[in-house]
Amino acid sequence: AQSVTQPDIHITVSEGASLELRCNYSYGATPYLFWYVQSPGQGLQLLLKYFSGDTLVQGIKGFEAEFKRSQSSFNLRKPSVHWSDAAEYFCAVGDGGGNKLTFGTGTQLKVEL
């Protein structure tokens, strides 16, 4: 069965500092991988996705993520965090059939001014 682990429940960074959110997945074949952001009281917004090809993918809002098959990881990064990036971030893995999307438990990001 597919699964996702986000080991960091909470992360606090200073505005302007770099950010890396960790995500490890378990899936038997080449996975479909996603990062989402959720602001308080809102739904989910897709930041970026990886299907195949270049292992470094660019997303919206200046985010990027790198797929590392050997480490079963798909970490999210941003070079310089803005106060508006404070939100909860979810990593997810999708099966090859395009039918089942499994989420991690999320990482709450706090940005200190």
Place this chain on the structure above:
Amino acid sequence: NAGVTQTPKFQVLKTGQSMTLQCAQDMNHNSMYWYRQDPGMGLRLIYYSASEGTTDKGEVPNGYNVSRLNKREFSLRLESAAPSQTSVYFCASIGYSYNEQFFGPGTRLTVL
């Protein structure tokens, strides 16, 4: 505008009451999903429908039923609500190979 609509946005039930959460999409997607979100647990899949006329259990299906009425609509029913079903429920509509993904605004359900 393209997207996923969910009704209602808020609901309070008493233990044992029933209700149906409605979800509709206008993107002509085959796949639709119901998730529940609880603090510290992320989004957990309740049921999904890969195509019109088919439904499958997800991770936490107990206490729920679903209906894929047509390609647009996917409803979630609680036959006898329990306090453990207090949660925020999200419907999602996803296109072929995840190329498009839309999540509804959520339904905040409280069961007393």
